[in-house]
Amino acid sequence: MAIVRVEELGRTFRVADKQPGLVGTLRHFLHRRERLITAVDQLSFSIEPGEMVGFLGPNGAGKTTTLKMLSGLIHPTRGRVSVAGHQPYRREPDFLGAITLVMGQKQQLIWDLPPLDSLAVNAAVYGIPDGEARRRIDELAEMLELGPELRRPVRKLSLGQRMKAELLAALLHQPSVLFLDEPTLGLDVNAQAAVRSFLADYNRRTGATVLLTSHYMGDITALCPRVLLIHGGTLFHDGSLEGLSQRLAPWREVSLALAEPLPAERFAIYGEIERCQGCEVVLLVERARLTAVVGQLLAELPVLDLEVREPPLEQTIGRLFQTPAAVAP
Amino acid sequence: MMDRRRGLGRYGLSLLRFWSVSLAAQMEYQLNLIIEVVASIATLAGGLFTLSLFYAHGQRLGGWSWEEALVVLGLSTFLDGFSSTLLRPNLGELVKQVQNGSLDFVLLKPIDSQFWVSLRNWSPWGMPEMALGFGLVLVGLVRSGARPGPGGVLAALLLWACGVAILYSLWFILAATSIWFVKVWNATEVLRSLVGVGRYPISAYPPALRLLFTAVVPIAFLTNVPAEALLGRTTPFWCAASAGLALVALICSRLLWRMALRHYTSASS
Numbered sequence: 001m002a003i004v005r006v007e008e009l010g011r012t013f014r015v016a017d018k019q020p021g022l023v024g025t026l027r028h029f030l031h032r033r034e035r036l037i038t039a040v041d042q043l044s045f046s047i048e049p050g051e052m053v054g055f056l057g058p059n060g061a062g063k064t065t066t067l068k069m070l071s072g073l074i075h076p077t078r079g080r081v082s083v084a085g086h087q088p089y090r091r092e093p094d095f096l097g098a099i100t101l102v103m104g105q106k107q108q109l110i111w112d113l114p115p116l117d118s119l120a121v122n123a124a125v126y127g128i129p130d131g132e133a134r135r136r137i138d139e140l141a142e143m144l145e146l147g148p149e150l151r152r153p154v155r156k157l158s159l160g161q162r163m164k165a166e167l168l169a170a171l172l173h174q175p176s177v178l179f180l181d182e183p184t185l186g187l188d189v190n191a192q193a194a195v196r197s198f199l200a201d202y203n204r205r206t207g208a209t210v211l212l213t214s215h216y217m218g219d220i221t222a223l224c225p226r227v228l229l230i231h232g233g234t235l236f237h238d239g240s241l242e243g244l245s246q247r248l249a250p251w252r253e254v255s256l257a258l259a260e261p262l263p264a265e266r267f268a269i270y271g272e273i274e275r276c277q278g279c280e281v282v283l284l285v286e287r288a289r290l291t292a293v294v295g296q297l298l299a300e301l302p303v304l305d306l307e308v309r310e311p312p313l314e315q316t317i318g319r320l321f322q323t324p325a326a327v328a329p
Numbered sequence: 330m331m332d333r334r335r336g337l338g339r340y341g342l343s344l345l346r347f348w349s350v351s352l353a354a355q356m357e358y359q360l361n362l363i364i365e366v367v368a369s370i371a372t373l374a375g376g377l378f379t380l381s382l383f384y385a386h387g388q389r390l391g392g393w394s395w396e397e398a399l400v401v402l403g404l405s406t407f408l409d410g411f412s413s414t415l416l417r418p419n420l421g422e423l424v425k426q427v428q429n430g431s432l433d434f435v436l437l438k439p440i441d442s443q444f445w446v447s448l449r450n451w452s453p454w455g456m457p458e459m460a461l462g463f464g465l466v467l468v469g470l471v472r473s474g475a476r477p478g479p480g481g482v483l484a485a486l487l488l489w490a491c492g493v494a495i496l497y498s499l500w501f502i503l504a505a506t507s508i509w510f511v512k513v514w515n516a517t518e519v520l521r522s523l524v525g526v527g528r529y530p531i532s533a534y535p536p537a538l539r540l541l542f543t544a545v546v547p548i549a550f551l552t553n554v555p556a557e558a559l560l561g562r563t564t565p566f567w568c569a570a571s572a573g574l575a576l577v578a579l580i581c582s583r584l585l586w587r588m589a590l591r592h593y594t595s596a597s598s
Contacts, residue, residue, distance in 0.1 A: 013594060068433075068595050071437060073437070073593065074595055093440075096437060096438060099437075103433070106430055106433060108434040113354055117353060118350070121346045121347065124343040125339070125343050125346075125438050126438075
């Protein structure tokens with residue numbers, strides 16, 4: 001029985017269509033023009049309890065809008081959503097007690113006070129008795145390696161410490177479904193790794209379901225056996241990362257070291273030229289033609305060294321999605 | 330799972346935590362106390378001076394003696410202090426929460442969102458003004474010779490509560506429209522200056538304005554009507570009108586909030 005079920009979900013926004021500059025501003029003031037933007041369209045997927053799923057897509061693909069519809073913050077325009085047996089937009093207390101949403105760009109902790117004060121408020125709001133709250137805070141703090149930081153004003157904490165405290169605040173009520181929107185945004189490599197290992201540990205210990213977006217492919221590869229890739233608001237891929245890479249990258253990167261520099265035009269017949277600087281050349285070659293092209297290169301050019309690589313996935317996704325997509329507000 | 334039986338206790342405890350945390354946050358800025366005390370004394374002195382100009386030749390103003398007008402000014406000062414204590418810290422914050430999208434965190438909590446956004450903060454800095462206003466009400470009552478019995482005091486308290494409910498609802502409705510228009514901060518400032526009208530007896534204004542401040546923007550109910558009760562000259566009509574208006578205003582604020590949340594788009598990603 002799926003814990004998250006999304007069927008033909010859609011969301012459109014009405015946004016102001018304004019030209020830049022003074023004239024545009026005046027015209028906009030006098031005659032307001034609006035247009036409809038489709039942030040999410042015909043999106044369907046389902047997630048089983050305990051799964052960790054990565055949610056990928058370029059900026060404006062509709063990831064955040066989808067997470068907000070799943071957590072009940074905004075109403076869908078079309079389609080059906082069910083999370084933990086509830087319709088999110090009704091925001092029933094039992095539903096809100098079963099989910100959490102962590103946003104890397106927003107914070108719920110009170111800026112001037114230590115995280116423990118914000119945690120006390122959350123405990124009261126979720127109806128968690130004091131003793132139980134203290135026990136959960138100790139347990140989560142240990143997993144997150146937080147100690148005296150919980151007694152320091154939030155404004156004095158580093159970004160990494162603050163994000164860990166945000167996670168603690170978001171998990172105090174022991175939600176069974178976690179929606180994480182860029183939880184590692186802006187963190188340094190160590191803090192990113194700490195958040196990653198915490199999430200893996202949390203999922204293993206509690207069996208919580210996790211849907212995660214991240215700009216750092218490292219988060220996804222480390223945590224999510226399954227990825228959903230959306231573009232322009234619709235689902236493009238649902239499956240493993242390897243499957244995605246097979247599908248997205250039907251080409252390989254061929255790096256050449258030449259004995260002498262050659263003009264760039266010479267390489268056009270072999271594949272797409274990624275880089276051509278002096279004796280260093282990088283070509284993108286279709287996987288189907290790879291063997292033949294490598295043979296030709298070795299036979300026809302003064303090659304000193306040749307290396308074939310799989311291009312990094314970020315780059316692959318970026319290339320595929322250079323076509324403009326609907327922009328979510 | 331949420332325990333429904335503990336629902337009310339949960340709200341009570343939440344309020345207690347809200348306010349203790351809010352006080353702790355305010356205490357980070359001690360200088361505010363001095364600024365607020367000076368500001369409220371200056372505002373009150375200004376109000377007294379303006380009022381004394383009207384009464385310079387000893388005449389009555391719209392049927393109110395100087396001492397009775399002091400009761401109105403006192404109640405208005407008290408209400409302003411109350412606004413600084415509870416209304417402004419919350420409803421001003423609501424507009425900001427919509428602008429920067431932090432309202433998200435309120436909507437994610439299993440607690441009534443109107444309860445949260447209306448009562449989450451309080452500020453002790455309005456209390457000096459409340460004390461000044463209370464003192465002025467006493468001075469006005471003693472000097473005007475009015476001796477309200479327990480019934481009069483109770484009626485005045487209830488009417489004052491109705492006035493607060495009306496002011497809260499108007500303010501809340503204006504703040505909640507920020508969900509559609511995002512920038513309504515100026516609109517709530519207009520409301521504040523309108524409330525300033527209630528510093529003086531409404532019956533001293535020309536008839537057209539009197540109608541405006543009673544029927545259209547019900548400023549009269551905030552200070553004048555409770556003052557009449559303290560002075561022992563209110564009528565059942567005004568009591569019923571005040572209670573009815575308060576109820577309607579509260580219901581409107583509730584309905585509008587629910588409608589607004591359906592249109593909430595949650596700023597920034």
